[in-house]
Amino acid sequence: MTASRRLLPWLLLTPALLIFAGLTLYPLGRTLALSLFATDYGFENAKFVGLENFQELWDSRFFRQAVTNTVVFTVVATVLEVAAGLGLALLLNRAFPGRTLVMTLLLAPFVLSTMVVTAIWRAWFHFDLGFLNNLLRAVGIPGVPWLFDPNLALWSIVLVDLWQTAPFAFLIIFAGLRLIPQDVYEAARVDGAGPWRRFRDMTLPLLAPYLFVAALLRSVDSFKLFDKVYAMTGGGPGQATETVSMFVYRQGFRFFDIGLASAAAVVMIVVAGLLAVVYAASLLKGAGR
Amino acid sequence: MRTIGKALGAVLMLAGLSLPAAAQDRLVIAGRDAGFAPALAKMVELYQAKNPNVKIERLELGGGPLYERLAVGAREKTAATDVAMLDDIWAPEFMARGWLTDLGTVGGLPGEFVKSAMDVSRHDGKLYAAPFVGNIAMFAYRKDLLAKHGFERPKTWSDVVKAAQVIQDKEQGVSGLVFRGIKGNPIVTSFLPVLWAHGGDVVSADGKAVLDTPAAEKALTQFLSFKALAPKGVETYNATELRDAIQQGRAAIAVEMWSSWAGTLDGSASKVANQVEVVASPGEVKGPAPMLGAWLLAIPADSPNKARAADFIRFVTSPENQKLIALETGNPPTLTALFNDKDLVAKYRWYPAQLEALNVAQARPRISQWARVETILGDYLQLALIGQLQPKQALTEANAQIARALSR
């Protein structure tokens, strides 16, 4: 009994461990190893180059641009989405007729396939015939080059991301808002605190952990940005919307510069690991409370 | 739990059923989208009618995605494609790496094809592909507008700039010229005739990167001066936008006009019927060298249905079907005789001239890394076009990257 009792958890973990070993642990190791070689495929005919691929990344204008774009996108999109989510959560915090319906409908963009989202917005952004420019022209404003002005393209993608994922930030923040006990406010009201002070001194601090989690999860997701860019701009115009994921994709599946692509992938995984540490720390802190 | 198990079983069965069935008479065709799609669609329709038992699947992709899919499939031997449509610039890589089937082993290819298109389909004396679309880069201008402002057919790119400037200034709502500015293959293809006319090149005959020359810098500086004469947003222009700009009379000169786009110039949708002259590209310090842009059909080496694929390719390249494609979709043929065909010349007045151009056409560098070289050059050209890099810096950096790509 005791022996089988000791074995049982491992037996239960086996399927998951097998899947992770084959589909993540082994690929991770292989990526790490390949990042040290110059190769267009696997290890056959590969030449060991040490850290040359990383040096190359460091020197590459395109990689640096991809990193800059990814960071800018992540920060801006996250801030906007959390702000929008907070606004929505505050708006829907008090019950009113039709609130359930509104909440369900608001979630719709979030569950759509990114490809469907991209299809819609690519059509909307069309310079000559797009819905957005048609609207602008109808009120006498000249059309905006949403996707082909290099200074604007990334912001257009931020707009799409905001539309699609603000509902997600809303969900998290709303959950947090529901957990704030109402008597806290009662006390504050008795003390004569106005709505702004109640928001600033009570709601915001109590919500802070939820805002943080929302921001963290959104930034993790933004950091991976691939689908939208792939189908909306292909990284252009110029390098204006190139992201690190796109960079890895192009090096790996178009140029077959597997070594360089793996090096960039390693950089991404390290960043993901750091984010995981931050996330885990926040979870542990939450558990300790 | 039991239901989940059942569901899993059913799923595994379904997934198993969808494993590649080698015995099936199947034909998977991966080809281009846009203007090329109707040609293949028409051929599939006719071939299916004649061979109702074949299961035909057709995939339509843009140039970049098509290359990625074919190259990945060939490397990984996925056996997922039976007929592949290849840009002639990809052919050296596919042939040298042994990714294509020698057509001689599957019944050969009858017919007399245009020589330059045949040359790019051969490797080590063997024929690996069938010329499918006899595209060549031409140059187009509005003869009415140029004549109105006292210009003749531009002989050099400097003439082009002069004429375009005057028209841009004097004609309301008409841009001086238009070109494809979107990054990747299109901007490179737009730029190459200008580069060659200035005596520059991307890769030398002995396979070295040679973009960091004064000639190339002059060519790029001139090419960048086109932007001010082109419609707003030219950075994202591809074939459709260019053709629309010319057909709707919004631009006077097309820096490049591929014959497969020219098919509708005199059509009912065109506002400029019979006013657009399609001729060979201008020169500059050198005479013009028309650029070949043939599209080929080939059978990937890992195709499980080679005989069927070869049969389809012979069907598509037969004289009657090549003629049908040209008449109905405007994609130019590759069979020599068709360029002097009565019906075709009646519809496309420039065909005899095109045959001459095709016979002396210059293929883009025949190196197996061209796909990568082109992407690098395309990226830097666009950075220069949107003003983020000076011409000299763009060329120097592109040259270094290309040299690295060639060395690997």
Added chain:
Amino acid sequence: MIRIVAAFGLCALSLIPLLWMVATSLKPPAEYVSTSIALWPQDPTLAHYRVLLDSGMWRLGLNSVVVALGTVALSLLAGLPAAYALARFELPRRFDIVFLGFVLVIKLAPPIALAIPLYQVLRALGLLDTHLGLILANQILALPFAIWMLLGFVRDVPYSFEEAAMLDGAGFVKRLLQIVVPLLMPGLVATAVFVAIMSWNEFLFALLFIQTPSKFTLPAFIATLINEDETLWGRLSAMGLIASLPVLLAVGLVRRGLTREVSVDQH
């Protein structure tokens, strides 16, 4: 009152793109290739749906269903036992922490970073260009999610129920199937729906690992329709709507569960 108007207004604003898609799927090309801002079609047509139906594109929906079901089944079959083990057993050397940390990294890592070697794994298994291969690859996204989510649900099932059954002499398997699984049902369903949505919408792996056109999932097919040169918005919208209906229905079903996921992420 202002609150209600604002809520409904924002809601409407966020739905316009969806409304546009529905309307465009019913418009003849001349109506959407124009500068009109009319949302609703003047001359509605089902032509785009007919084209999709005739060309057998509905079969691609079947592919997406197969892949989604397979992804759900596998992630639950592997995820539930793992979550149970982590919740109920003391594992040596803080293995649970290490394991969960690793799961977290995988959950946060960009899929593209694993794609290149994964390609070679799938090829070695002979699973490239098969739905089974895609189902396996999808586990990278689905399994970490399933484990994290189910972990919270299992912890919520009081152990005393199981202890009571143990006193009655019920074996482990019986306990799991007769007590834990029924109590977990809402959690299992919620997890299944999320994994299904995730798989239904997954794009990168479908793009990379499926080659034969007839095996494409819906997002991979839609990507081939969003090409550079064309504005076939009618067909694209029809396809987009077909691809979206199942998830839009699902969101109505699991809105509660969505909030639940969030609280799982909190603990």
